[in-house]
Amino acid sequence: xxxxxxxxxxxxxxxxxxxxxxxxxxxxxxxxxxxxxxxxxxxxxxxxxxxxxxxxxxxxxxxxxxxxxxxxxxxxxxxxxxxxxxxxxxxxxxxxxxxxxxxxxxxxxxxxxxxxxxxxxxxxxxxxxxxxxxxxxxxxxxxxxxxxxxxxxxxxxxxxxxxxxxxxxxxxxxxxxxxxxxxxxxxxxxxxxxxxxxxxxxxxxxxxxxxxxxxxxxxxxxxxxxxxxxxxxxxxxxxxxxxxxxxxxxxxxxxxxxxxxxxxxxxxxxxxxxxxxxxxxxx
Amino acid sequence: xxxxxxxxxxxxxxxxxxxxxxxxxxxxxxxxxxxxxxxxxxxxxxxxxxxxxxxxxxxx
Numbered sequence: 001x002x003x004x005x006x007x008x009x010x011x012x013x014x015x016x017x018x019x020x021x022x023x024x025x026x027x028x029x030x031x032x033x034x035x036x037x038x039x040x041x042x043x044x045x046x047x048x049x050x051x052x053x054x055x056x057x058x059x060x061x062x063x064x065x066x067x068x069x070x071x072x073x074x075x076x077x078x079x080x081x082x083x084x085x086x087x088x089x090x091x092x093x094x095x096x097x098x099x100x101x102x103x104x105x106x107x108x109x110x111x112x113x114x115x116x117x118x119x120x121x122x123x124x125x126x127x128x129x130x131x132x133x134x135x136x137x138x139x140x141x142x143x144x145x146x147x148x149x150x151x152x153x154x155x156x157x158x159x160x161x162x163x164x165x166x167x168x169x170x171x172x173x174x175x176x177x178x179x180x181x182x183x184x185x186x187x188x189x190x191x192x193x194x195x196x197x198x199x200x201x202x203x204x205x206x207x208x209x210x211x212x213x214x215x216x217x218x219x220x221x222x223x224x225x226x227x228x229x230x231x232x233x234x235x236x237x238x239x240x241x242x243x244x245x246x247x248x249x250x251x252x253x254x255x256x257x258x259x260x261x262x263x264x265x266x267x268x269x270x271x272x273x274x275x276x277x278x279x280x281x282x283x
Numbered sequence: 284x285x286x287x288x289x290x291x292x293x294x295x296x297x298x299x300x301x302x303x304x305x306x307x308x309x310x311x312x313x314x315x316x317x318x319x320x321x322x323x324x325x326x327x328x329x330x331x332x333x334x335x336x337x338x339x340x341x342x343x
Contacts, residue, residue, distance in 0.1 A: 134342015
């Protein structure tokens with residue numbers, strides 16, 4: 001019997017599809033771990049699980065819970081190290097840079113004046129992003145100096161402290177679409193195009209999905225990006241440019257419900273296979 | 284953990300919410316009448332609550 005700790009909060013269709021897939025497997029027991037109800041005592045096991053699969057919505061809870069489970073000797077997918085890198089866009093960019101994975105130009109500054117100077121040097125438009133955040137939330141395309149000054153003042157005045165870490169990315173003209181590539185272990189299992197009339201193409205913001213054939217070049221850059229952040233089960237947002245693929249972001253609690261139909265790939269099945277293999281079981 | 288055609292009032296609009304047979308604890312569902320997102324807090328007896336609002340570190 002393999003015991004899976006299923007770390008979650010709210011259960012969305014993605015989580016239900018995973019739970020349904022686990023339920024179809026023999027000799028698998030799933031223990032639900034609600035991050036809103038669990039508490040940890042350092043030095044004492046919180047759950048009896050062979051492996052924990054993380055499906056939280058809150059990055060902060062996921063990161064800390066994963067580290068606590070690992071401290072109890074329980075392997076986790078993804079690891080807390082992967083969560084720490086992917087949950088922070090600056091840490092992701094550093095990891096991609098250190099592994100020579102192509103990405104849009106990134107600059108970082110810690111004061112509004114330094115951020116403004118960096119934007120002026122880069123040339124407009126640029127994209128100002130919170131280091132921690134998802135679903136396209138609080139992204140700003142900055143088209144000129146006036147907008148830059150206003151945004152920086154707002155972030156400094158209204159934002160919490162981590163909004164004063166100014167993460168500035170060169171704006172990439174992506175022709176109305178980007179690619180979401182899904183990596184499970186050592187395989188790029190599927191990819192979709194996300195298209196939108198808006199410059200933000202996240203499906204959480206209304207982007208439309210269609211199948212993107214996984215070419216060898218796309219798989220190669222996706223796997224390089226995944227390895228750069230520590231591997232596991234990740235989804236990479238990738239731009240197509242005349243100079244080749246650029247990895248924009250890497251997500252460690254990937255949402256996939258809208259990608260099964262267009263790709264024809266049973267993504268939850270692939271994830272569950274990987275988790276069971278990692279737990280030492282035969283999927 | 285599964286519910287069986289459980290029914291209960293929406294905590295927002297008081298409309299009737301019917302759960303499917305595969306509904307599980309902590310699942311997010313929609314009220315057909317008011318469109319609000321609800322969380323299944325308990326299955327027997329059914330208890331629904333307004334789903335929590337999106338937080339700054341929510342995401343993938």
